[in-house]
Structures are given as structure tokens and as C-alpha cells.
Amino acid sequence: MPNTKPVGVAYSDPDLSGATIDNSPIGAVTPSTIEGTTVYADVEIGYAAAAQGTVTQLTSKSTGVTLNTSAGQITMNAASLGATTNVTFTLTNSTISAKDVLLLTVTNGTSASYNAFVSSMGAGSATVTLRNISAGALAEAVVLNFAIIHCT
Numbered sequence: 001m002p003n004t005k006p007v008g009v010a011y012s013d014p015d016l017s018g019a020t021i022d023n024s025p026i027g028a029v030t031p032s033t034i035e036g037t038t039v040y041a042d043v044e045i046g047y048a049a050a051a052q053g054t055v056t057q058l059t060s061k062s063t064g065v066t067l068n069t070s071a072g073q074i075t076m077n078a079a080s081l082g083a084t085t086n087v088t089f090t091l092t093n094s095t096i097s098a099k100d101v102l103l104l105t106v107t108n109g110t111s112a113s114y115n116a117f118v119s120s121m122g123a124g125s126a127t128v129t130l131r132n133i134s135a136g137a138l139a140e141a142v143v144l145n146f147a148i149i150h151c152t
Contacts, residue, residue: 084132103149104144
């Protein structure tokens with residue numbers, strides 16, 4: 001392994017030893033923060049089940065929801081949404097900071113009939129907009145998956 005870690009004017013190998021980084025264990029039993037310039041994964045990067053949650057809108061598609069997890073699913077109310085119409089609601093989430101990126105995907109509903117996007121975001125909440133892009137009204141409990149890319 002090449003010398004890659006600068007130490008003054010010389011270089012040394014990184015402090016990696018099995019399942020530790022700088023003498024801190026990493027993994028599900030003893031989680032640690034890992035920082036680096038570049039991080040690669042051979043298979044996947046994501047959130048464990050404990051960092052995910054679900055929430056359902058209660059009274060309408062514009063009803064705000066609260067879910068304080070870094071990833072999850074929002075099941076929207078099944079109220080009708082007119083053709084080429086937007087509806088907006090607030091996702092309150094204590095893990096969101098103003099610098100984060102909130103990713104959304106539509107996971108059910110009539111295929112190719114909706115767009116979902118973040119209209120605005122600040123510390124603790126985001127405004128989410130769902131648009132019916134079809135030619136007719138749709139009354140479906142659309143499910144949105146979300147994940148936050150946390151930025152410090």
C-alpha cells in the first residue's frame with residue numbers, strides 16, 4: 001500500500017486495523033463517525049432500519065406530516081388531485097438542516113402520473129410538492145420514499 005497520509009513533510013499509511021479506524025471500532029454494535037475525502041462502497045451505501053420510518057397523512061394531501069428519521073416513506077392521503085395540479089405539504093423532520101439534500105421518489109400510484117419535488121427547505125422542515133401530470137383527476141394514496149443526504 002502506498003504512503004498516502006501526510007504527516008508533516010513525510011507520509012505514513014492510514015491508521016486502519018481490521019474493523020477499526022484510528023482505534024475506534026466501526027459497525028452496527030459500536031457505530032462511529034467516519035470522515036474522509038473519498039468514500040467508496042463495493043455494494044451499497046444507505047440507512048439501517050433504525051434510521052428509517054413511515055408516516056401517513058391524515059386528512060388531505062396538503063396535511064403536514066412529522067417524521068424525525070433520515071429516510072422513510074410518506075403515505076399521502078387518498079384525496080383526489082386534479083389533472084395537471086400541484087399539492088404542497090410540510091414535512092417536519094428534526095434531522096434536516098438547511099444545507100442538506102432531500103431526495104424524493106414516487107413509489108406507487110398510476111405509473112408516470114406524478115412528479116414529486118422539494119419546493120423549499122430549512123432547518124427542521126421541508127416543503128414537498130406532488131404534481132399530477134396526467135390528463136385526469138387521480139384519487140390515490142401516493143407513497144413517497146425519501147432520503148436525506150446530510151451536509152455539515
